[in-house]
Amino acid sequence: MAEILVLVDHVDGEVKKVTLELLTLANRLGEASAVWVGAGYDGAKDKLAEYGAQKVYVGDEELASYVVAPKAALLAELVGSKSPAAVLVAATGEGKEIAGRLAVKTGSGVLTDVVDVADGFVAEHSIFGGGIISHAKVKAGTPIIAVRPNSIAPEAAPATPAEEQVAVTLSDADKGAKIVEKVVEEKGERPDLTEASIVVSGGRGVGSGDNFKIIEELADSLGAAVGASRAATDAGWYPHSFQVGQTGKTVSPQLYIAVGISGAIQHRAGMQTSKTIVAINKDAEAPIFELVDFGVVGDLFQIAPQLTEEIGKRK
Amino acid sequence: MNIVVLVKQVPDTESPRKLKSDDNTLDRAAADGVINELDEYAIEEALLIKEAHGGEVTVLTMGPDKAAESIRKALAMGADKAVHLKDDALAGSDSLQTSYAIQQALGTTGFDLVVLGAESTDARTGVLAAMLAERLGVPQLSLANKVEIDGTSIKVQRQTDYGHDKVEATLPAVVSVVEKINEPRYPSFKGIMAAKKKPVETLDIAAAGIDAAQVGLANAATEVVDFAEAPPRAQGQIVTDEGDGGAKVAEFLASKKFV
Ligand SMILES: Cc1cc2nc3c(=O)[nH]c(=O)nc-3n(C[C@H](O)[C@H](O)[C@H](O)COP(=O)(O)OP(=O)(O)OC[C@H]3O[C@@H](n4cnc5c(N)ncnc54)[C@H](O)[C@@H]3O)c2cc1C
Numbered sequence: 001m002a003e004i005l006v007l008v009d010h011v012d013g014e015v016k017k018v019t020l021e022l023l024t025l026a027n028r029l030g031e032a033s034a035v036w037v038g039a040g041y042d043g044a045k046d047k048l049a050e051y052g053a054q055k056v057y058v059g060d061e062e063l064a065s066y067v068v069a070p071k072a073a074l075l076a077e078l079v080g081s082k083s084p085a086a087v088l089v090a091a092t093g094e095g096k097e098i099a100g101r102l103a104v105k106t107g108s109g110v111l112t113d114v115v116d117v118a119d120g121f122v123a124e125h126s127i128f129g130g131g132i133i134s135h136a137k138v139k140a141g142t143p144i145i146a147v148r149p150n151s152i153a154p155e156a157a158p159a160t161p162a163e164e165q166v167a168v169t170l171s172d173a174d175k176g177a178k179i180v181e182k183v184v185e186e187k188g189e190r191p192d193l194t195e196a197s198i199v200v201s202g203g204r205g206v207g208s209g210d211n212f213k214i215i216e217e218l219a220d221s222l223g224a225a226v227g228a229s230r231a232a233t234d235a236g237w238y239p240h241s242f243q244v245g246q247t248g249k250t251v252s253p254q255l256y257i258a259v260g261i262s263g264a265i266q267h268r269a270g271m272q273t274s275k276t277i278v279a280i281n282k283d284a285e286a287p288i289f290e291l292v293d294f295g296v297v298g299d300l301f302q303i304a305p306q307l308t309e310e311i312g313k314r315k
Numbered sequence: 316m317n318i319v320v321l322v323k324q325v326p327d328t329e330s331p332r333k334l335k336s337d338d339n340t341l342d343r344a345a346a347d348g349v350i351n352e353l354d355e356y357a358i359e360e361a362l363l364i365k366e367a368h369g370g371e372v373t374v375l376t377m378g379p380d381k382a383a384e385s386i387r388k389a390l391a392m393g394a395d396k397a398v399h400l401k402d403d404a405l406a407g408s409d410s411l412q413t414s415y416a417i418q419q420a421l422g423t424t425g426f427d428l429v430v431l432g433a434e435s436t437d438a439r440t441g442v443l444a445a446m447l448a449e450r451l452g453v454p455q456l457s458l459a460n461k462v463e464i465d466g467t468s469i470k471v472q473r474q475t476d477y478g479h480d481k482v483e484a485t486l487p488a489v490v491s492v493v494e495k496i497n498e499p500r501y502p503s504f505k506g507i508m509a510a511k512k513k514p515v516e517t518l519d520i521a522a523a524g525i526d527a528a529q530v531g532l533a534n535a536a537t538e539v540v541d542f543a544e545a546p547p548r549a550q551g552q553i554v555t556d557e558g559d560g561g562a563k564v565a566e567f568l569a570s571k572k573f574v
Contacts, residue, residue: 011477067455067473067482068445092476093433093441093458100442101449103411109536110410112440122540127439128332134339134542141536176454177484185478192476198573222573233495240460240495241474246328246436247352247494255573265328276571277551278564289553294567298556306561314565314574 002030002085003055005078007071007098008048009090011184013040017195018090020051020154022147025117027052027157030085034161035078037071038064045161052157057166067177068094070170072101077168079106079142086121091146091250092194099146108141113250115151115273130272149194150252151273185241193225193242198255199274201227201244202237203267205260205281205300209237214304215259221311227251227271229261245270260300263288280304316370316486319424320361321417321431321443322389324348324382328436338532339539340407341437350385353432355392355499356492360462361430362393363497368464371395373424377405377416383515390510391502397513398424402520407532410438414446416530420523421451426487428469433458433491444491454484457491 004026009016019034026032034053036044039061048056057078063070075087075098087102089095091113103110114123118135121143125134138144193199200222202215212226219226228238230245244251246266256274261267263279263286271277272291279288279295280303289295296303326332326346333342361372374389374397376382386397400420408416421429429451434441448455454469456462460479461472464486473480474493502510520527528534554563568574 067457067480069449069455072445072449094475096441097445097455097457100410100414100440100445101455103442103536104414104446104449107411107536110440110442111537112442126545127542130545131332132334132542133545134334135540136537137540138537139535171452173452173454176448176488177456177482179473179480180483181481182475183478183481194476222568240493241478243494246439247434255568255571269328276573277548278567280560280564284553284555289551291548291551292553293548293551294564295551295553296556296560296564297553298560302558303556303560303564306559307564308561310562310565311568311574314569 003033003082004030005033005035005075005084005087007035007075007087007089007095009092009095010038010040010044013043015044015047016090017154018149021149021152022088022090023048023051023053024155025147025152026088029117029119029121033057033084035059035075037074049159049161050156051154052159053161054159056161056163058163059166059168065179066175067179068097069101069174069176071098072105073170073174074166074168075102076105077166084142086143086145089146091148096146099144103144106141108144109138110144110146111136111138112146114145114147117145117147121145126273130268148250148252190219191223191225193227193249194251196225197253198222198224199227199251199253200224200257200259201229201261202232202259203229203261204231206232206237212238214301218257218304218308221308229267258288259304261288262286263291316364316368316427317425318361318365318370318372318428318430319375319421319426320357320372320389320394321429322354322358322374322376322385323351323435324376324378324385325351325435325437334542338407339542340532348381348384350388351432351435353434353492353494356494356496357430357432358389358392358394359497359499360492364428364462364464373398375417375420375424376400377413377420386515387510388502390513391506392500393506395513397515398518399515400518400523404520404527404531407535408530409535409537410440410442410446411536412530412534414443414450416523416525417447418450419525420518423518423523428486429489431491433493444489448489451489454488456482456484456488459490459492460496462490
């Protein structure tokens with residue numbers, strides 16, 4: 001079976017769910033080999049084994065001290081020495097950048113924001129705000145594919161991976177952008193927006209930053225992440241890093257609840273591939289209702305707290 | 316400081332966007348063109364840097380004739396001059412080829428700093444800054460939501476999924492910016508008038524030193540094999556709140572096993 005490289009996405013050893021999704025996908029297409037860069041490997045290796053990594057390549061910790069380039073250098077080294085059939089990375093901001101540099105280094109085609117990959121490495125995209133499904137292929141080099149988080153259901157498939165340390169010599173250019181400090185923002189107990197299986201987002205209808213408590217309480221009752229429309233982040237009610245949409249994050253959860261959001265095309269671009277969509281909006285004509293599986297026309301200040309309470313009762 | 320800001324004209328997201336059925340590429344004629352939104356933040360950042368440190372801002376755009384509209388807007392905002400890379404041979408280029416073409420064009424302008432938006436609203440690949448930095452062999456300062464320059468040293472705050480990284484480098488460098496790094500200015504009437512007199516140089520691939528065999532749809536490293544409209548979502552159930560709206564949603568969520 002052909003070897004497929006999966007770059008592990010993690011924060012200080014805490015493996016992101018998208019990595020498990022990529023391992024599952026890689027084992028569907030061939031044999032998954034995980035590639036590790038950075039601190040915390042010892043605490044993470046069981047997780048990689050549990051989700052089917054047949055091999056793990058471990059790079060030097062120093063590679064994580066510079067922006068992106070060293071990770072691409074390590075992958076390029078592996079593409080050269082192991083001739084994998086494809087390389088999978090998470091379609092996060094950083095994952096896509098690594099993919100881009102790797103593509104230049106290896107003269108390969110790169111496909112980003114992919115939602116599925118079929119035999120022959122035919123990649124599926126959902127484009128223009130989810131209105132069109134397209135398929136694309138890489139014609140040159142080794143397919144480099146950045147897969148959108150939450151697109152594949154991760155499946156445990158315990159393996160006993162062989163470990164291999166990989167050395168790579170960094171050029172001065174690879175070390176050009178030094179990370180002098182890593183600032184991890186407190187997000188409390190809530191899951192990551194792009195990884196969460198449930199997202200509750202608030203928009204202009206929420207009315208103020210203080211009122212976002214209503215959104216947070218609803219999210220917490222469901223163990224969900226909080227998102228926001230651009231109208232809400234522009235107003236300063238919620239930080240920009242929580243913005244969903246074309247110029248914000250793309251999310252694809254099992255359940256998306258839009259509260260006081262009209263459903264502009266730029267917002268839809270970031271959430272349209274959600275599996276189940278629920279909206280609460282007082283305007284029956286709001287475009288968000290074209291997307292929903294379930295919608296309530298009414299005042300969010302009545303409906304959202306009642307929903308939070310009802311969910312509490314059902315626990 | 317020689318600052319080059321990359322600008323791309325994209326179809327307006329408000330107007331319907333389509334792919335062409337003959338070659339599966341974006342139908343740029345079908346939609347109104349606008350400047351890629353994040354590029355406005357890039358232009359603003361370039362202007363702020365020039366205002367603080369002196370120098371010149373050059374707009375570099377690759378695209379068909381129509382892209383001249385976006386150049387005008389960037390000049391009206393305050394950029395000093397522009398280079399328009401346009402050649403039929405470039406049509407259909409993918410990200411790998413585009414980064415090569417822009418690298419070559421940057422050879423004609425030179426640069427201390429290249430500034431661009433982190434992503435375009437049409438392709439949304441988010442790879443160009445990384446590819447350019449790789450090709451140019453200069454530091455990649457991407458996804459910046461804050462930029463500080465002192466002499467030849469540059470510090471940026473890089474937006475990450477977990478918060479941000481503080482990054483340091485030495486110029487020359489490539490910087491890509493995210494939304495909300497600044498508040499892009501509107502062109503003033505004076506700016507719009509002045510823009511008409513600012514120099515715009517047109518480059519074809521020969522003038523930019525671009526090898527025709529390395530660009531264009533036929534030579535792309537990726538290809539779109541097919542596309543179709545996404546199946547419409549089944550019409551959902553919509554109810555009007557009669558005091559029990561929250562309970563109704565809870566019932567629905569329970570029926571789907573979310574609670
Ligand atoms: C290039 C570009 C990029 C963009 N990128 C993004 C992006 O990434 N993300 C994004 O979200 N937007 C983006 N936008 C903006 C987008 O076009 C919309 O302006 C924005 O999504 C609107 O946010 P909203 O739905 O919260 O506000 P509105 O459109 O104002 O909608 C508010 C909704 O709340 C409802 N409401 C009000 N009060 C109540 C109440 N008491 N109870 C129930 N409902 C109520 C109203 O009926 C209305 O439907 C972008 C725009 C452009 C041009």
